[in-house]
Amino acid sequence: MEQLEKLENQSIFIIREAYRQFRSVAMLWSIGKDSTALLWLIRKAFYGRIPFPIMHLDTTYKFKEIYEFRDKYAKEWGLDLLVYKNEKAIEDEVGPSKRKFECCTELKTNALKEAILKNKFKAIYLGIRRDEHGIRAKERFFSPRDEDFEWNYKEQPPELWDQFKSKAKNEEHIRVHPLLGWRELDIWEYIKKENIPIAGLYFAKDGKRYRSIGCQTCCEPVDSSADTIDKIIEELKTTTVSERSGRAQDKESAYTMQKLRSLGYM
Amino acid sequence: MKKRVIIIGLDGVPYELIRDLSEKGIMPNVTKLLSRSSFRKMRSSIPEVSCVAWSSIITGKNPAEHGIFGFTDLCANSYKLRFPDFNDLKSRPFWENSLVKSVVINVPSTYPARPMNGIHISGFVSIEIKKSVYPSTLVPVLESIDYRLDVDSDKAHKSMDLFLEDLEKALGARIKTYEYLWDKIDWEIFMLVFTETDRLMHFLWNAYLDTEHKYHQDFLKCFKKIDNVIGDILSKIKESDSLIMLSDHGFEKLECDVYINWLLKENTFLDWTVGEEAGLENINSSTKAFALDPARIYVNTNVRFPRGSIKDWDKDKVLRDLESLFTGLTINGRKVIKSICRKEQIYSGPYLEVGPDLILLGNTGFNLRASLQSQGITGKGIFTGKHTQDNGFLILADAGGEINIPEYPSVCDFTSIINGLNN
Numbered sequence: 302m303e304q305l306e307k308l309e310n311q312s313i314f315i316i317r318e319a320y321r322q323f324r325s326v327a328m329l330w331s332i333g334k335d336s337t338a339l340l341w342l343i344r345k346a347f348y349g350r351i352p353f354p355i356m357h358l359d360t361t362y363k364f365k366e367i368y369e370f371r372d373k374y375a376k377e378w379g380l381d382l383l384v385y386k387n388e389k390a391i392e393d394e395v396g397p398s399k400r401k402f403e404c405c406t407e408l409k410t411n412a413l414k415e416a417i418l419k420n421k422f423k424a425i426y427l428g429i430r431r432d433e434h435g436i437r438a439k440e441r442f443f444s445p446r447d448e449d450f451e452w453n454y455k456e457q458p459p460e461l462w463d464q465f466k467s468k469a470k471n472e473e474h475i476r477v478h479p480l481l482g483w484r485e486l487d488i489w490e491y492i493k494k495e496n497i498p499i500a501g502l503y504f505a506k507d508g509k510r511y512r513s514i515g516c517q518t519c520c521e522p523v524d525s526s527a528d529t530i531d532k533i534i535e536e537l538k539t540t541t542v543s544e545r546s547g548r549a550q551d552k553e554s555a556y557t558m559q560k561l562r563s564l565g566y567m
Numbered sequence: 568m569k570k571r572v573i574i575i576g577l578d579g580v581p582y583e584l585i586r587d588l589s590e591k592g593i594m595p596n597v598t599k600l601l602s603r604s605s606f607r608k609m610r611s612s613i614p615e616v617s618c619v620a621w622s623s624i625i626t627g628k629n630p631a632e633h634g635i636f637g638f639t640d641l642c643a644n645s646y647k648l649r650f651p652d653f654n655d656l657k658s659r660p661f662w663e664n665s666l667v668k669s670v671v672i673n674v675p676s677t678y679p680a681r682p683m684n685g686i687h688i689s690g691f692v693s694i695e696i697k698k699s700v701y702p703s704t705l706v707p708v709l710e711s712i713d714y715r716l717d718v719d720s721d722k723a724h725k726s727m728d729l730f731l732e733d734l735e736k737a738l739g740a741r742i743k744t745y746e747y748l749w750d751k752i753d754w755e756i757f758m759l760v761f762t763e764t765d766r767l768m769h770f771l772w773n774a775y776l777d778t779e780h781k782y783h784q785d786f787l788k789c790f791k792k793i794d795n796v797i798g799d800i801l802s803k804i805k806e807s808d809s810l811i812m813l814s815d816h817g818f819e820k821l822e823c824d825v826y827i828n829w830l831l832k833e834n835t836f837l838d839w840t841v842g843e844e845a846g847l848e849n850i851n852s853s854t855k856a857f858a859l860d861p862a863r864i865y866v867n868t869n870v871r872f873p874r875g876s877i878k879d880w881d882k883d884k885v886l887r888d889l890e891s892l893f894t895g896l897t898i899n900g901r902k903v904i905k906s907i908c909r910k911e912q913i914y915s916g917p918y919l920e921v922g923p924d925l926i927l928l929g930n931t932g933f934n935l936r937a938s939l940q941s942q943g944i945t946g947k948g949i950f951t952g953k954h955t956q957d958n959g960f961l962i963l964a965d966a967g968g969e970i971n972i973p974e975y976p977s978v979c980d981f982t983s984i985i986n987g988l989n990n
Contacts, residue, residue: 557650557692563720564769565936565950566616566638567860 312479316346319424319477322467327356328426332367333514336428338488341497354381360408362516370500387412424475430483443467444476485544486537493530504528513545521547571808572988574758579765581817582608582960593787596798604964610977611816613926614861615956618676620815620978625660627982631916633658646847653677661982669756670748714740718766731785738763768818772952809988810964817958822932826941827858845939852876855885862935863923905930
């Protein structure tokens with residue numbers, strides 16, 4: 302079997318297993334390449350009719366192209382689209398220029414908390430991958446979060462020999478990660494193979510392209526001339542730049558820098 | 568029974584200010600304390616910044632042993648900045664070395680908090696309350712008294728009134744925390760650091776000097792409040808207890824900022840690729856030396872840096888050229904640099920290699936800054952006070968004749984003093 306087929310089979314197995322186990326589930330769609338690939342797999346797993354909602358956490362700082370892409374394909378694929386905003390935080394003017402450290406927590410984490418509570422979701426599908434970030438390497442396919450949303454990564458169920466712990470206690474919810482074993486390159490090869498539509502921001506324009514997309518305010522394009530999927534695949538085979546290098550530096554450093562600057566220590 | 572030791576830290580408070588406010592009756596409890604204490608000037612670390620100084624105070628070690636050289640440092644084999652934290656401290660603080668039960672509140676550079684025998688609330692730069700407190704069961708209590716990890720100094724850049732309001736809240740919450748924890752556990756060492764003093768002096772040193780200043784009374788109010796705490800502690804301590812007060816560095820009036828990287832660029836020691844923004848990551852291989860804040864100079868050697876061009880055998884020549892550049896620097900007829908320290912002269916220990924090659928200390932009033940973005944050699948920002956290296960203070964009360972403290976102690980002497988007291 303080919304690598305991509307193996308990955309696809311495993312992901313679809315996990316997607317179906319989670320739905321069978323929890324029923325009350327939703328998928329988190331950031332409209333980026335990974336979660337769009339995940340959405341594609343979910344459509345395949347349920348033969349085009351997804352039996353649960355697809356959720357978008359709208360921070361209101363996303364790219365225009367992302368909103369357009371979302372609305373176009375939500376309609377075309379007949380998705381049950383749920384858009385969640387933390388209205389209160391937005392009203393309080395939490396944003397990337399003001400109160401930056403709280404921004405992601407309020408606009409993403411707390412919006413998700415609210416959505417889970419309100420809809421009583423037991424499990425959420427996410428398109429994260431182990432090779433994205435050091436801490437994500439520690440993730441499981443079925444990853445429990447307690448009522449405070451805490452992830453106790455030191456005490457997770459082992460997933461040996463492809464045995465997944467797909468049960469959850471009452472007070473917790475489970476994050477389901479069907480793409481955990483995929484690499485960035487696998488995602489692009491799969492997009493090519495399946496001809497999955499993908500946001501235009503990923504393709505080079507004037508020598509720059511986005512490799513990882515979040516909020517417009519906190520991500521930068523990287524230098525690249527890859528304006529087709531083939532060229533992106535070629536680029537990924539040789540690049541030494543990390544996938545998330547265009548994302549704003551980690552929040553703790555940004556916060557520390559701001560504190561030091563305000564006292565003239567930097 | 569072991570003696571209990573109480574340590575009160577006043578971040579950045581100079582010897583002369585303690586003397587002045589106690590003589591003027593602003594700090595009557597300090598006056599009372601001084602009448603039965605040894606009162607010394609204390610030398611800070613080099614550079615004279617809180618993270619380095621407190622790291623030396625709590626470990627008794629110099630930067631080449633404890634590994635903290637400044638608020639920023641460089642990633643290995645790179646020009647990329649990183650922010651060292653408590654986990655980068657290579658020696659154990661005194662409260663982790665002994666079985667003595669301790670309460671430690673707001674010591675700078677001790678974030679994130681980690682398990683110890685007692686209670687620890689970390690100080691500047693603490694980011695999240697959850698990671699600042701050990702044991703974590705204390706978090707809800709601190710939240711309920713609106714504990715502030717630090718004063719929001721950003722406010723001072725917008726409105727001094729808002730800043731002072733925030734400072735008062737932070738100080739108030741710090742005091743409440745001390746009151747709450749005093750009887751909470753059966754401690755043998757209780758250490759409480761006030762960092763509000765440093766924040767206040769950065770922005771309002773001029774308000775201290777000028778009795779007519781709009782914020783003069785606000786400045787004094789902060790010290791009065793702290794004096795009340797000292798009075799409260801004096802009323803609570805037993806005869807067998809020892810009380811120590813200290814600061815990590817001093818303060819003085821800031822005349823002007825002096826930008827070291829600008830000087831290095833003007834004198835062709837520092838260069839970055841044309842068209843690129845000024846940033847350490849853009850410096851090119853014709854760079855011989857560059858600075859990190861406040862005035863730590865690194866020679867761009869080929870063994871240490873990716874675009875390093877200075878060979879080992881040329882390094883000493885570069886250092887000598889730098890020394891003559893800094894020695895000759897004058898502004899308005901005054902010499903700017905007081906001393907130029909080679910790391911081998913002031914540090915010793917296993918981490919010497921990763922330290923800066925030269926560290927500069929400025930003459931009175933000159934605030935040395937690295938700064939890559941400045942448009943000239945000098946500038947003046949919002950700050951009216953600056954750190955000093957030679958006039959921190961140490962007050963040791965009720966020690967009897969048993970403890971020998973040096974005439975002019977340094978921050979590195981502190982742990983041996985508490986060890987002496989606690990035995």
